Amino acid sequence: MGKGEEVSNKQVLLKDSVYGSLKETDMVLSRGTTHLKAPQGSKAILVKNIYLACDPRPIWSKGLSNTIDYPIEAGSVISGFGVSKVLDSDHPDFKEGDLMWGMTRWEEYSLIETPKFMFKIHNTDVPLSYYTGLLGMPGLSAYAGFFEICSPKKGEYVFVSSASGAVGQIVGQFAKLMGCYVVGSAGSDDKVDLLKNKFGFDEAFNYKKEHDLDAALKRYFPNGIDIYFENVGGKMLDAVLLNMRQHGRISGCGMISQYNLEQHEGVHNLFNLITKRIRMEGFVVFDYFHLYPNFLDLILQYIKEGKMVYIEDIVEGLESGPSTLIRLYAGHIVGRAVICVTTE
Missing domain, CATH: 3.90.180.10 (Medium-chain alcohol dehydrogenases, catalytic domain)
Known part of the structure; x- marks a missing residue:
């Protein structure tokens, strides 16, 4: 041609x-x-x-x-x-x-x-x-949403929803490399197994088997959540708000549970943002493209060292x-x- x-x-x-x-x-x-x-x-x-x-x-x-x-x-x-x-x-x-x-x-x-x-x-x-994925938009989304918005510290308690997805799997590994305790949610037992045995999450649960998300989060986070990486929205966000610690941070990357609904679900526990001094911030990856060189240097080094799956x-x-x-x-x-x- x-x-x-x-x-x-x-x-x-x-x-x-x-x-x-x-x-x-x-x-x-x-x-x-x-x-x-x-x-x-x-x-x-x-x-x-x-x-x-x-x-x-x-x-x-x-x-x-x-x-x-x-x-x-x-x-x-x-x-x-x-x-x-x-x-x-x-x-x-x-x-x-x-x-x-x-x-x-x-x-x-x-x-x-x-x-x-x-x-x-x-x-x-x-x-x-x-x-x-790993070296593109999802990787940069994980990097910007976790490091730039959440400012993680070693030892903090981190929850990632839709954790086996393109972004979630990277966030969880970043958190573990930071020395955090990390729990992820996913929609099948096979995905839960991957989170714990391949991606290195400390714990994971199948949200479809949990009739009470608040109780599930209390089971995995008896001391509360410092950082929530939000990919789901809806009922999961509502339950997370009840379990956040004071001065917790929520990074809003996506809300896949709401995308195809004709009527979006309401969130009822927003008052916790005030009483717990929680900072919740949504972001769009396009706003962080200027950080791509920094992200690429970090992620390529992690790949070279065998630290990323x-x-x-x-x-x-x-x-x-x-x-x-x-x-x-x-x-x-x-x-x-x-x-x-x-x-x-």
């Missing part, structure tokens, strides 16, 4: 605006075309997507159109993080052959018109797929994307859900 040639471009589209739970039928595999050339004077780059990440994102419903994430319009290609190779560039910072990770789209080829959220990949002695669930082909995303929302994915679009 030569530069400027028009080629077929397999894509995954969002068929229509979504109300309530996202279904596999809300997405459709389509075939468009693209020119293998970045328009002159555009400062755009034309990339071939290698890996795409499946992320739980609150972007499917019109009711969440004010999301800080990139909204997906009905009939358009689904967007998300991925690993790509530059085929042509009109941007001074990128050249043909560069490998990068950042915001792209669920298609074989993407024209990235504003590559401000794209990072060059210089370290290729680790799997490229890691840049959709990471699990991926990789599926082949764009056509596997919709079903994989639905499996993710249903809690059937362990670790980072990744779509392999093509080989490098």
Whole structure:
């Protein structure tokens, strides 16, 4: 294939605006075309997507159109993080052959018109797929949400919800490396086993088997929680607020239990924020991209020293994307859900 040639471009589209739970039928595999050339004077780059990440994102419903994430319009290609190779560039910072990770789209080829959220990949002695997770957005989210917002101290009590997911598994390991006591929640016994025996959590529990989340947290945290890394929201957040210690910190990374609800659940125990002097702060990873070099130095050193464990669930082909995303929302994915679009 030569530069400027028009080629077929397999894509995954969002068929229509979504109300309530996202279904596999809300997405459709389509075939468009693209020119293998970045328009002159555009400062755009034309990339071939290698890996795409499946992320739980609150972007499917019109009711969440004010999301800080990139909204997906009905009939358009689904967007998300991925690993790509530059085929042509009109941007001074990128050249043909560069490998990068950042915001792209669920298609074989993407024209990235504003590559401000794209990072060059210089370290290729680790799997490229890691840049959709451990070395990419989830890793940086774990780093920023835990270290920057929670300011952890050795010996503190840390709780991580959705702990076997792409972000949670990294947060738990960061906490253990800090010398904290760490408990995670997950949605199956197999995931609980992984948290304790692979990721090194001190304890873990299957929240689906707990009829009283408050009682469960008191069982694992008889002295209370110093740090809560929030990935779930809803009833879990309500129970955590009852079990926080004075001057505790809550880092709000996500609230997956609420994303596909037509009516969001209320939180009733917020008065604890006042009585316990709790600091609760939500964050968006885009605000911390300037810390990526610091994060990368740390995480690469941990990998080199064998201190980090990471699990991926990789599926082949764009056509596997919709079903994989639905499996993710249903809690059937362990670790980072990744779509392999093509080989490098």
